[in-house]
Amino acid sequence: xxxxxxxxxxxxxxxxxxxxxxxxxxxxxxxxxxxxxxxxxxxxxxxxxxxxxxxxxxxxxxxxxxxxxxxxxxxxxxxxxxxxxxxxxxxxxxxxxxxxxxxxxxxxxxxxxxxxxxxxxxxxxx
Numbered sequence: 001x002x003x004x005x006x007x008x009x010x011x012x013x014x015x016x017x018x019x020x021x022x023x024x025x026x027x028x029x030x031x032x033x034x035x036x037x038x039x040x041x042x043x044x045x046x047x048x049x050x051x052x053x054x055x056x057x058x059x060x061x062x063x064x065x066x067x068x069x070x071x072x073x074x075x076x077x078x079x080x081x082x083x084x085x086x087x088x089x090x091x092x093x094x095x096x097x098x099x100x101x102x103x104x105x106x107x108x109x110x111x112x113x114x115x116x117x118x119x120x121x122x123x124x125x126x
Contacts, residue, residue, distance in 0.1 A: 029079045032126035046118040055103050069093040
């Protein structure tokens, strides 16, 4: 009887524990954002607005044929799985909005304290 109660209690304890998956985080494999170029107000952190403004510049730089879309050859190191996830209309190309979504995967992965800003130490984890 006593061992049955202990097993029941142990089962409840184990059931209440958070489980983690061994599933790896989806990485874009794109180069990191430069703090020096993106930190517009020089406060030592990147907020979402600064991050997105820098991405708009990077989008324009990567769009070699100026067609307002990016193809995998314009993002040579991109993780194909991340590209496919961002390509929401399955066109094989990324619009600016889809590119921002792709790069948001990086922002969300790096913002470990989930405060909406990236600190230098978080960027080191790129």
